Every structure is written in structure tokens, then in C-alpha cells.
Amino acid sequence: MINGISINYYLLLSAVLFIIGAVGVMARRNSIIIFMCIELMLNAVNLLLVAFSTLHNDASGQVFVFFIMAVAAAEVAVGLAILSMIYRNVKSIDTDLLSNLKN
Amino acid sequence: MLLGYTITQWLFGILSFLSIMFALMVVFSRNPVNSVLYLVLTFFCIAGHYLLLNAQFLAVVHIVVYAGAIMVLFLFVIMLMDLNHDNEPQKTWISKIIAGIAGGMLLCVLVGSLKGSEQLGISQYGSSQIGMVKNLGKVLFSEFLFPFEIASILLLAALVGSIMIGKKEIK
Numbered sequence: 326m327i328n329g330i331s332i333n334y335y336l337l338l339s340a341v342l343f344i345i346g347a348v349g350v351m352a353r354r355n356s357i358i359i360f361m362c363i364e365l366m367l368n369a370v371n372l373l374l375v376a377f378s379t380l381h382n383d384a385s386g387q388v389f390v391f392f393i394m395a396v397a398a399a400e401v402a403v404g405l406a407i408l409s410m411i412y413r414n415v416k417s418i419d420t421d422l423l424s425n426l427k428n
Numbered sequence: 429m430l431l432g433y434t435i436t437q438w439l440f441g442i443l444s445f446l447s448i449m450f451a452l453m454v455v456f457s458r459n460p461v462n463s464v465l466y467l468v469l470t471f472f473c474i475a476g477h478y479l480l481l482n483a484q485f486l487a488v489v490h491i492v493v494y495a496g497a498i499m500v501l502f503l504f505v506i507m508l509m510d511l512n513h514d515n516e517p518q519k520t521w522i523s524k525i526i527a528g529i530a531g532g533m534l535l536c537v538l539v540g541s542l543k544g545s546e547q548l549g550i551s552q553y554g555s556s557q558i559g560m561v562k563n564l565g566k567v568l569f570s571e572f573l574f575p576f577e578i579a580s581i582l583l584l585a586a587l588v589g590s591i592m593i594g595k596k597e598i599k
Contacts, residue, residue: 349455351527399586406590
């Protein structure tokens with residue numbers, strides 16, 4: 326229990342948020358939306374890390390969240406640079422058109 | 429106490445509902461700019477959850493880094509590519525349905541694995557000072573000093589990499 330809220334509810338909330346992100350990755354064609362859904366999945370995991378860190382009274386979980394934020398920032402910077410370069414060459418960021426590696 | 433629930437439980441319920449609704453809107457809205465704005469709202473709800481969990485510093489950092497920096501980066505790129513139209517190409521219905529079924533099955537697996545678990549241990553809930561800057565700084569700069577330095581190298585590599593990728597031509 327954290328402030329009268331069972332950890333199971335946090336587990337459920339994180340699972341639902343993660344799965345919304347996963348469905349977004351599978352169901353959308355716009356690469357930027359796919360990136361945003363990945364951010365959503367990362368945030369679901371962050372929320373669970375903070376919940377368990379408060380549950381166990383241990384600060385390590387919150388420090389992990391800092392590192393995840395740093396990695397997410399790096400990932401977004403490189404990913405958006407790649408996307409803008411793809412857009413310059415192909416004039417589209419539709420994932421169904423980006424299948425050059427297939428043949 | 430309100431209808432048998434405490435204020436914290438009400439706040440948790442409202443914030444959870446809002447974050448799930450906004451997350452759904454991120455996936456289902458047609459316009460990418462609307463998606464970004466809904467994602468910012470989701471992040472604010474998650475920051476509210478951090479406040480409920482006594483992680484005050486993390487809540488502030490979350491708002492500054494995600495809503496303030498990363499989402500602005502997304503908006504810049506969307507504006508740069510001129511993508512704020514409603515008529516982007518959609519996946520076929522069959523693949524959308526398959527994605528929904530796959531997600532639902534994953535949800536079933538996760539919830540089913542929770543179902544059997546006991547109520548996890550009760551926290552001591554003595555010191556709520558864990559989320560404070562002083563405590564986090566002590567842990568970060570003593571126990572996690574080496575990963576902290578690695579993270580700085582990672583950010584430098586990302587900086588150099590994105591500049592190299594974004595350049596017009598590499599000579």
C-alpha cells in the first residue's frame with residue numbers, strides 16, 4: 326500500500342499504458358506517432374519504477390528513472406535526426422514506404 | 429473520506445482515468461499535432477502520479493524534460509515536415525484489428541500474471557524524504573556515479589551523431 330493505494334493498481338495502470346503504446350506502434354504508419362508511442366511505453370515503465378521505489382523506500386528506482394530519461398532524450402534526438410534526413414530524401418515518413426532494406 | 433475512499437484514492441483514480449484517456453487519444457487522433465498535445469497532457473497526468481508517490485523532484489524533472497524539451501522537439505519536427513494534415517495514409521482495417529487483438533492478448537497475459545500474485549509487501553512508509561533532491565543527489569553521486577558519467581558520454585555521442593546525421597552532405 327502506498328498512501329492507501331495498492332501496488333496492484335499501479336501495475337495495472339502501467340500495463341494498460343504500455344499496451345496502448347504497443348498498439349500504437351503496431352497500428353500507425355506515421356513514424357513520428359510511432360516514436361511518441363515508444364515514449365509512452367517508456368513512461369509506463371518509469372511510473373512503475375517510481376511506484377516500487379516508494380513501496381520499498383529505496384531511492385535506486387528513482388535514479389533509474391533519471392537514466393531512462395537521459396537515454397530517451399538521446400534516442401529522440403538521434404531518431405528525429407534520422408527521420409528528418411529520411412524526409413529530405415524520400416519526402417515521406419510513412420513506414421510502409423520505407424522498405425528499401427527488404428529487397 | 430468521500431464515498432468510502434480517501435482523497436488520495438480519488439486523485440489516483442481520476443489521474444489514472446485521464447492518463448489512459450489521453451494515451452488513447454494519442455494513438456487515435458488523426459492529426460500528429462493533436463497527438464503531441466495529448467501526449468503532453470498524458471505526461472502531466474504521469475507527473476501528478478509522481479507527486480502522489482512522494483517523488484516531487486522527479487515530477488518537476490519529468491515536466492521539464494518531457495513536456496518542455498522532448499515534446500517541443502517533436503512539434504518542431506512536425507512543423508518542419510509540414511505534417512499537420514488530417515489526411516495521412518492509414519493502415520488497412522485488417523492490420524489495425526490484428527494490432528488490437530495482439531495488444532488485448534498481451535494485456536490478458538499481463539493481467540493474468542498479476543491475478544495470482546499476493547498483495548505485495550506493505551511499505552514502512554516512514555520517511556517520505558526519498559524523492560527529495562538531497563537524498564536523490566546522495567544516491568546518484570555515490571552509488572551511481574559511474575553510470576552517471578556514462579550517461580554524459582551517451583548524451584555527447586547522441587549530440588554528435590544527430591549533427592552528423594542531420595548534415596546535408598558528409599564530406
